[in-house]
Amino acid sequence: MTDAITIDQSLVDRARTAAADIADDIQRHIDAHTTDSTERATLRLLGVTGVNEIDVPLVNVVVEHARALLPGGVIRPFVDLMMQKGKSAQEAAEAIARGELALAEVPAERRAAAEARATELAREGVARIDGVRERRNALVAEIGEPLRPYVYVIVATGNIHEDAVQAQAAARAGADVIAVIRTTAQSLLDYVPYGETTEGFGGTYATQENFRLMRAALDEVGTELGRYIRLCNYASGLCMPEIAYMGSVERLDMMLNDSMYGIIFRNINMRRTFVDQYLARLLNARAGIIINTGEDNYLTTADAFEKGYTVIASDFINEAFAERAGLEKWQMGLGHAFEINPATPDQVVYQVADAQLVRQLFPEASPKYMPPTKYMPGDIFQGHIIDAMFNFTGIFTGQDIMLLGMLTEALHTPLLQDRYLSIKNAKYVFESCRHLRDEVRFKSGGIIEKRAGDLLSRAVDQLEHVREVGLFAALEKGEFADVERDPEGGRGAEGVFKRAADYFNPVFAALRDGRMSGPPVGPAPGTRTAAGEGRPS
């Protein structure tokens, strides 16, 4: 919108400053700790994969085995062992799993060599990620890039093969991004399941093989359609950095990855989550993956009208964390949602205010706009209309990523036809209203400008308050999503370790060095599909 709502820039500056301070404070905690999953992800980057005879991933076996060594980082002893035994990472891990080899503190004289080799291996691992990113760039350049906003839908059959069928159908109907929903409570698994799976529950297990299968299906259909189809999954829960790693090598394009979601909605220990998200984000940053943050979830437990500002505050925090992990702006799919009760008079007017504010506060980011869920009715016809107004709000405020609502949201995970109808709904609304936002300017002092101003100033208050008490304390008091969490409680607390003085992990630096930049670019689907088609001649 050329003439956007007027925003008090001093408030924006205060928000960013406070968020930076909040993130810096947590970053001190992050830099001082490591976690099970961080160490497991490190091993994965070296090439360790597979499971033992009782389906426990080898990285878990190794880290479990090395528990005493973790404060110093697993990689030094592990690489040392590889060097000593002349084994590849995988061979070493297998041997450890079989009980044939054991990890131990590296004697001082072998440290330098082990560290040098580890650094090399880390760089090789990162180079593989770069290769995948280059492949994406090449594919997008070749196949083509969809118009914005991206049309994002989920598949959730539980069976990766059915998922692939449905994902292809969705792409043909117009979807640009396919997210494979995870099976219920995978967040709480402290390991990543292995191999192809066909028996999920309300979703499909996130496994590296499932990623690969879906990636192939989407490349196939994308080529057919002349539009690169993006794949999304969840780098979230207790295995955040590991899944981020898998995504980075299987060419996922987006990842749900929030700095606080696991804490608030999965009762994952906060000291754990903050550390995990950091490595996850470094990986996402390197891989050219767009992260999606989870502020939408706040509005399912807290009231969207009253607590809309918490979304804004949290977006600033997620942005600050993202910056610290080197994510570029375009990789920040900051979350927000259309969750004001549809019975509220002028609901859409308020939603426009909220969405426009996010758009303006984060102009170079790729906001991800989430559809109505909480108040979706059993009357699917009416639900479809509410979704249309969500679609309208999205295009009218220039969102980048639109996760489409489903008319059956209140009932079941989407049927094939639900997805088709929902995409048709969105495509119509987007195309029929595409330039409406360029046609209008918002009146100053109106409902919209007031609401946006109000959200922003409350967000600033909250951020400054959080800076004062610290983010841990704020989470303890339920200041986000109305959910209270104990800093010492929650799952996975036992997997957090204070780093020893000699903690060593070359992966962090390797991920930062010589990073590529910029989004992939490709020809727009352009004239062929967007313009002219329906215009009567």
Added chain:
Amino acid sequence: MTDAITIDQSLVDRARTAAADIADDIQRHIDAHTTDSTERATLRLLGVTGVNEIDVPLVNVVVEHARALLPGGVIRPFVDLMMQKGKSAQEAAEAIARGELALAEVPAERRAAAEARATELAREGVARIDGVRERRNALVAEIGEPLRPYVYVIVATGNIHEDAVQAQAAARAGADVIAVIRTTAQSLLDYVPYGETTEGFGGTYATQENFRLMRAALDEVGTELGRYIRLCNYASGLCMPEIAYMGSVERLDMMLNDSMYGIIFRNINMRRTFVDQYLARLLNARAGIIINTGEDNYLTTADAFEKGYTVIASDFINEAFAERAGLEKWQMGLGHAFEINPATPDQVVYQVADAQLVRQLFPEASPKYMPPTKYMPGDIFQGHIIDAMFNFTGIFTGQDIMLLGMLTEALHTPLLQDRYLSIKNAKYVFESCRHLRDEVRFKSGGIIEKRAGDLLSRAVDQLEHVREVGLFAALEKGEFADVERDPEGGRGAEGVFKRAADYFNPVFAALRDGRMSGPPVGPAPGTRTAAGEGRPS
């Protein structure tokens, strides 16, 4: 909208001047002619009703019988006969129908008395209409007035009793206006059927008794709901003024009544229609009825994108005719429609332009906005979404009367549940977007302003051209709706007569004298239903 699109006022003035000239030209034709239906309506105003043994209305029998006398007007001989025989109008008509009495030229010496008595009777007839209008005013004051826009839906079961059931259900779901669709081709009947009917075909016969039954059903439900529910029917076709009369005494609140619809879409002779519509409109004006014009229909045969300007031109013409019949601005439900192909890029943007233009050109009128019909798909889910964008456009441009689209438009006349869903759709969109229009201003020089300017200047061109060639010639050339009509052809031509020099009909003057003015006023449903309800507390 406080800040509307900029419109070139000189074009508006030119349009009104041309339309006035066009209407004045036709008015000369009108003032020089009478028709079967005009004369029949005159008899109805005197109180003639009922049918003969073969179901021919008595007014038809009398007018048929008096054919030779028609150029002088039927009322003078008819009242003379009443006076001579000491009979009421109804008794006289019955006697004529039985062949017991006959009409004849009134001898010069009895003329003055007959004319005086006729004038008195005409005034009495008009007083009955006034009584009905007063009753409406009282009821609205007592029961309450809905918010704008009016939610207008149709019922079309064919059976007046089923219609009543469905109309009440619609009102309870939120409808403010119920239109009873007429049975197919009633337009072409040169008489008005009599009595209660249960066997219509794609609609229900418009009869006075059916009007009465539906009026009672709506008064009942309106009282229950605290919202006066308006009733609409069709003063259109070959019996335009007669149906207008029936509506005026049975307290209809709206009437489809177009100066050209019958010509274009029913191939009714144009010399006939223009005369008929005049008396029909005088009656509507007197009765406080809002007329609905039929410009929407043009866009079902002509292309809405290319020929949008014909709607504007025709609205000016209908306005000019309405003014000549004494309709006040608020009684002018000028028609326009959301008929641009939904596959057109920026369709909604164009529709906003078109609708906003109508709203601004006729600020005191009560524009009636018609939903998408031609491009409605068999996929009812998608149809429902297109209707939502119509509803959006209506509330965003401040329309007064919204005829709701039905998701099953492409399939069948509305089922009970279709109407319920459609009302729910509209109510949600209206309430959730109610003040969006107050929040924005249109950018100057944008798509919207350009499109509106383009429509208006083309409409001016058309009007000035029509003024030059005359409206008859323009209709002959298919300048509206792409339909060509022969001025001498079409149905009902045989029922038009040049008025004799001594043509006498006191009804015209009676309808003009001492007319009330202003719309009925009543308490808004207000806080109870509109505000606050759903807002989370």
Added chain:
Amino acid sequence: MIVRPYGDTRDDGVIQFSFTLPITHSPKAADVGKQFLEKLGFHDVAIAECTGIDPRFTFYVAYARTDQGIDPDEVKGDYLEVEVMDFYAVNDFIKEKLGRKLVVVGAAIETDAHTVGIDAIMNMKGFAGHYGLERYPQIDALNMGSQVPCTQLLKTALERNADAILVSQVVTQRNIHVQHLTQLIELLEAEGVRERFVLVVGGPRINNAFAKELGYDAGFGPRTTPLEVASFLAQEVVRRAGKA
């Protein structure tokens, strides 16, 4: 092979329903809806919505499953297979094979006033980017418009010595279209001229099988383009003329 509705996985048999029962909403209304669908043979019924939309009516939205399937191979019907040619090919074909213009008369018959469909097929401007029959140099097309009585249509067709008659029927309430279409056939037969014309009907509720049942030579449904009709007419008239 038998197929079943596919909701979320193959053969789950999921169907979506909506309907209205003329009952007052009450706590048990949802179960009335559920048991009703069970009586119809469905299982795993989920009543998604059950609302009183009036004191006399309750509206339902439901999902349920069926075990029934259907074998598409066993569905046989009269599907029109037109070899669609392009504009120029149609004209060349007529010129070459028939050696004269193909004469067509069309109308929306009896009480039907819907002309947009027949106009789309016949008028110059055509439909969906395809020219109408009037635009074809080798077709002599007359569109008589709306509400044309069958007798008048026939009269004109005979006068013009038409090769084909095209009729449109849009309104289908209480099967009025069946009545009108039968009326035309009966008239043609009574006059002994049925065989003189290629008789075609079109409309949103028309399909070829249905048209054949009624005694027409072809039926065209929604989204028909003039090109399909022109191709069919050219081939069929030429075939009948024994010149193909």
Added chain:
Amino acid sequence: MIVRPYGDTRDDGVIQFSFTLPITHSPKAADVGKQFLEKLGFHDVAIAECTGIDPRFTFYVAYARTDQGIDPDEVKGDYLEVEVMDFYAVNDFIKEKLGRKLVVVGAAIETDAHTVGIDAIMNMKGFAGHYGLERYPQIDALNMGSQVPCTQLLKTALERNADAILVSQVVTQRNIHVQHLTQLIELLEAEGVRERFVLVVGGPRINNAFAKELGYDAGFGPRTTPLEVASFLAQEVVRRAGKA
């Protein structure tokens, strides 16, 4: 009296359908859909939409009629009839009849992480303008939150000597809720404490009849208000205490 769906007139039996068949779209696809609905026992089938939404799937929207009806009087069920009191009346009633606070423990059990429903019933702020149970001076309510194992829920209920246990189940895929709810009943029975508690379940797919079948004392569905639950609990606990 037997009722049938009401589309446009009484007893017309009209139902709207949508479904997807795993077949490639073709000219006969519409007839496959039509005959499928006919096989299911419907007539006057109108296929409103039949589109290939993928090379492997065809989507249908249809209307059809049924002659089947249902007699609502023959639908019997266990409908909860709560005499809903107001906030003050509930508190007074407990105070007067029970003479002490009513103790309630609630949770979303096992893998279910959906707490908005149970929060709506139990938390201070309540739902739809009604305060939650925590706000009632005469109710001592503990909401244990999400993903609470049955064993832990029982332990707490015993510790607090609860009068009632409230559980929420929202996720119903593959009938996981049935599994969880049965697990709780079995645990209570194994421990021999089933009779000590008024056992209540709620959720969007729960109703009273279903809850009773599983062995619960009551079940509450969508749009339940805390007031209904409070009224029920007060009356039921007092009744069991033999003080009513």
